[in-house]
Structure formats: C-alpha cells, structure tokens
Amino acid sequence: MSKIGVPRTLAYFIYYPLWKTFLEELGQEVIVSPPTSREILDQGVKDAVNDACIPIKVYHGHAAWLRDKVDYIFSPRLVSVRLFGDFGTETFCPKFLGLPDMVRLTVDKLPPLIDTRIGIKKDPREIFNIAAEMGGILGKTEADSNRACRKALAVHKKYQKLLAQQVLPPDAIAQLFPDEPETNNKTRKGVVHRHQDALTAQQLADEEPGLNIAVVGYPYAIYDDYINGGILGLLSKEKVQVYTQDMLSDKVLNRQARHLPKSTFWYFSNRAVYGGLHFMKQKRIDGIIHVTAFACGPDSVVDRLLEIEAHRHNSKPYLSITIDEHTGEAGIRTRVEAFIDMLNYRRNKK
Amino acid sequence: MKVSFPHMGYSYLAFKWMVEHAGHECIIPPEPSKRTLDLGVRHSPEFACIPFKILMGTYLEVVEMGAEMIITSGSNGPCRAGLYWVMHQYLLEELGKPVKVVALEPPLCDLPDFIRKLRMIRKTGGISMKQMVWVLQVTWEKVKAIDEIEKRSHEIRPYETGRGDTTRALWQALEFIDMANNIQDVKDAHREGLKILEAVSQDNTRNPLKVGIIGEIYVVLEPSANHYIQIMLGEMGVQTDRSIYLSGYAKNTTIIDLEGDLYAVARPYLNEAPIGGHGANSIAETILYARHGFDGVVQLAPFSCIPEIVAKSILPSVSRDHNIPVLTLFIDEQTGKAGVQTRLEAFVDLMERRREVNQSKSARRLVI
Secondary structure: OOEEEEOOOOOHHHHHHHHHHHHHHOOOEEEEOOOOOHHHHHHHHHHOOOOOOHHHHHHHHHHHHHOOOOOEEEOOEEEEOOOOOHHHOOEOOHHHHOHHHHHHHHOOOOOOEEOOEEEOOOOOOHHHHHHHHHHHHOOOOHHHHHHHHHHHHHHHHHHHHHHHOOOOHHHHHHHHOOOOOOOOOHHHOOOOOHHHHOOOHHHHHHOOOOOEEEEEEOHHHHOOOOOOOOHHHHHHHOOOEEEEHHHOOHHHHHHHHHHOOOOOOEHHHHHHHHHHHHHHOOOOOOEEEEEEEOOOHHHHHHHHHHHHHHHHOOOOOEEEEEEOOOOOHHHHHHHHHHHHHHHHHHHHHO | OEEEOOOOHHHHHHHHHHHHHOOOEEOOOOOOOHHHHHHHHHHOOOOOOHHHHHHHHHHHHHHHOOOOEEEEEOOOOOOHHHHHHHHHHHHHHHOOOOOEEEEEOOOOOOHHHHHHHHHHHHHHHOOOHHHHHHHHHHHHHHHHHHHHHHHHHHHHHHHEOOOOHHHHHHHHHHHHHHHOOOHHHHHHHHHHHHHHHHOOOEOOOOOOEEEEEEEOHHHHHOOOOOOOHHHHHHHOOEEEEEOOOHHHHHHHHHHOOOOHHHHHHHOOOOOOOOOOOOHHHHHHHHHHHHHOOOOEEEEEEEOOOHHHHHHHHHHHHHHHHHOOOEEEEEEOOOOOHHHHHHHHHHHHHHHHHHHHHHHHHHHHHHHO
C-alpha cells in the first residue's frame, strides 16, 4: 500500500470523489492537502514561474506541501474529457496540459507523479485503459483497476446527482465521505441550503424572498475559499441563494453552444460561458458574478464575452471579481455588498 | 468591397497584392504605432495578450480608413488566438463599427468552411475560380520570397560595415517583390533582391555571436511589437535566426503536419504536445539551437501568453541540461525600447564572456 497525495485545488473540486474511490478501491491511502492557506500560497508563489496565474501557483504550493508525506502525487494530465466544440477541439487550458511537467521541473524533491494522460475524446471507454495504466504504476492487475474504475464512476455519478440538487461541491464531498476529517474553511460555516432545511413550499413563499445570484467561473476559483476571499460564505450570510454552473446538467449547458459563433477551446471555460448564458436567460436570477484569476488567459475571452452578453440579455447585472495573491476578504466583501445593494435597489424599483 | 487584414511583419506586401487582385479595394493596415496600441488597449479586455490589443487597434484604424471587411485567421486552439476573431467581432459590434471579420479556419480542421469563405471573398470581388487560384499562387510565392529575403538580411546585418545599410537594402528588395505581378516576376524580384542584399559592403573577418529567436508567433514576426529586436541585435553585431516564418508556419499547420519531429525533441521535458501556440516548439527549438552550437536563445512572448508561460517554467531545466543561456522577454504595452535594449546588451555581454571562457579552455586543452 502506498500513500497517494491529492492536491486540493484545480480539478479536485470536480473529480475528487472519482479519484478517491478509484485509489482506495485499489487499496491505496489517499492524503489530501489541507485547504489553501497563506503558507501554501506563499510556497507556491516561491516555486512557480512568476507569470503563472494564481491557481497554478497554488497547485505548486499544494504539491510542495505533499512532497515529504506521500509516495506518489496524483496529478493526471487532463487533455480532454469529451468530444465537443468546433472541430471537436475541446481540451483544457494549456497550463493544464503542461502542468505535470511544470510541477516536476520547478518543485524540488518531489515524489514521483502519477501523470497519466487523460484523453478520452475519441472513445469514452478509453477510461478503462487509463485506469489500467494507473493501476500498473501502483502494481495492480488490469482486472482490479477495471473494477475500481467502475466503482469510481458510479460514485462520480452519485456526486453529480448531488450537485444537480444544488449542493455545493465541498458539501457534496462531505456528504459522500462523512468520515473524512472536516477541513473546510471556517467561512463556510453558516452556509444554509434550502434543501437541507426541508422547508415546505408554503414556508418558502411566506419568507421574504432572498436574492438569487449565479456565481460562474472555474471550480478552483469559486470553491476555494482562501483564494477568493470566501465569496460563497459572504453571499450566503446575505441570505442569497447561490447557483453555479456545476449544478446544471451537461445537456442544459451544451444547449447554449449554438448562441456563440465559436465555442471556446477549454472544458472549464465552456462550462462557465454556457452556465453564464443559461443563467442570463433565467428571470429568477437577479445577477451574475464571474470570478476570474489575475492574468488568466482563457478568462480574457470569457469575461468580456459574458459582460457583452449580459448587456445584450436585458442588461442583466454582472459583476466580475478578479482574484490574485493579494486578494483580501475585505475587498471582496465591499464589492459583493455593493452588488447586493444594487440588486435590492433594482428589485424594489420594479 | 474595402478589405483589410492584420499587419504582421512584411507579409502585408503579399496580402495587399492578393486583396487588390481578388477584385477588392485594399485598405493597407498601418504599421502598429503608439496610437494603434493605445486604441487597442482602451477597447480590449485587460488580460488579453498584446497581439490581441495591437490587432484591435489596427482594426479600429482600418475601420476609420473605411474598411468593410477584415480577413484574418482562425485556429483550432488551444491557444486563445483562435478565438480572437470572435472577440474582435463582438467588440467592434459593441463599438458600433459596421465591419465584418472573416476568419479563415485552417483547412485541416474545417475544409467546407474554408472553401465557403474563400468563395464569398471571390464572389464579392467578382473574379473567376481560375483567377482566384492564380492569385493565391502568386501570393504564396510572394510570402515565400519575402521570408527568404528577410531571413538573408538577418544573416548579413552583423557583417555590415555601414550601420543601417542592410535595412535599407532590405526595403529596396521588398519593393521589387511588391512590384512583381506574376510568378515569374516574383522569382526574378527574389533573385534581384538577394543580389542587392549581397552587395551590402561586409566585413567578413567578424565572427558574430549566433542567437536563436523563439516564442509566440505574432511578437516574433511583427518587428514593431518586439521593438525591432532582430534589427537591434543585428546592429549589435549578433547574427539571429528565427524559428518561425509565416511561410513555414502556414505550410506546417494548414497543409501537412510537419511539427511531429519537433514534439519528439521536446518530449523529455514536455510529455504532451501540442499545448497550443508555440509552447512545445519553444522547448524543442531551444534544444535544437543548443545542438547547432548557437550562443544563446531569446524567448519572446506577450504578457499572459499561456503556452509560453508553460515553456518558460520548463526552459530553465533545458538551459541547464543543454548549457545554453536563455533570455525571456515578456512584452506588454508597458514595455519600452530602452528596457529591451538594456537587457539585450547585458545578454550579449554574457554570451561574449562565455565564448571567451570556452575558447580559452579549449586553447589550454590544445597546449596540453
């Protein structure tokens, strides 16, 4: 049995249940790095190339935290997860494509990386070959890997179902793996979800309706409470019901593709753009917040696209929040509160 | 129709001829200037890379001059350059500019779309299929000839005895190509142009440093975006070789895929290719330049360019393993010519010193 480290950032928020189940079914011990903190961020800033965006720097920090505690670091090379986009070109941001190499060559004294290439756009069944390859690194047979993979996919499906019920990923992970030590940030306490409260429809109607705000952006920007100043916690304290693009099914999202002359090339960006477009068309959504990282390449396209589209969709209120190494909670709070005040004002005026 | 296109190095001479002979009126894009950049920066997203901003400024300038259609290139990603035309169209619409951006996607990924757009350009210009094929052929010859002549000028410049002679000769040669009107003319102009370049008085006793220029295609190809770095280096007495030329790029990515060999070279450092733009190429070309005995490599990239950031984080290892100095210049709207020049001078000093040390080492070995 070996210890396998999973950095708690980037694709973690979408694929952690899948990875954890797969690795544990293969009899490995999974160690997740703690939620992003000042130390992890500082370490990442020190190790990573200075022009990288903050999520990539944070990833370096998480990898550095894990280095003397595990035998392997789980850092699969995400290349494609579906055949989609114009000419079927959908892939991930180039930094994801080169991420294992960047980490390996810039962070010192790293244990070996499990950097199997995930490219399943030609045939979704490829995933079993990938599982076998990973199993091979860990000295497992193909049959074992296949079984673990099947089980992991089942858990992943369950996870997606939870997300579709408007559970935020960190909570959904906590529900799926209740015995995992609770390490989520403090800011998340006090997050109230209606489905958990089990309010009846009548009660809901009596209550003064709170605002509905869609938060779109990359999973690693919107669910990582440290780097975004705890924006989801701030919103729920203001009794705002939060929606994110990960709560929508692929079918709903992909329907938005035809509104664009050309889809973006990146999986997470497409999801953010389609999510944004979907929420713009919903009357009950009062406003949209886009969380983006400083100097994020894909977001230079995504952000302005959403801004222009929001303007064209009946001037849907749109707030863009840029996060970087120096983002503090106070700055985010001020902007979010101003945005909420503006939305309330708009609502009362109607 | 009044047609324009992006300004990229000297290639505009060929495209100007193409547009004019396809039955359109050509609005020649002005060379990117301070005003172009200011216009572009004002109307572009903050984190768009400098090529996007320069193109945005260029488009606004040609619209002022009356352009109705802008022909540009698309791409199949994952570099965001493939989405530029979408964003430019959105932004121009928001600004209320009545202009259509027509992007030719690489025929390798979408042939019907490519043919449809070419036909649209042909129909609106009112020329026959046969003429169109001929126009494209001559344009291609021109692009190739321009690249060849430019390449030769960078080889000759470090030997020139009169500063600026080569650049003046280069313009003379380009003028010949500009005046040519059929394939034979272009070939003659090419030959004459080379003759003019060779006639520049040269000091052949010099042994110039050799530097490879790698990086993102637009800032490598457009001299006004990279502060004329090749001319600057040439006049410091450095011979430069550039990894990307438009003719080579077009051939390698649109007709047949020739970049596989390069990716194999980069494999030990970057186990995935392509990663968009010229990221993987930059790593492979650094290795190749080291193998061919170059004294150093300059990596040019726009600020926030994703593939080149990946390359930059890997290049220190390549530089260490292959013993070749690499200077990375990230260019944005704040970059000044003096800053670039200072860094280049320091880099040239470093390379000269390295060469001296290496030579004295090998000389000592000979004595023993």
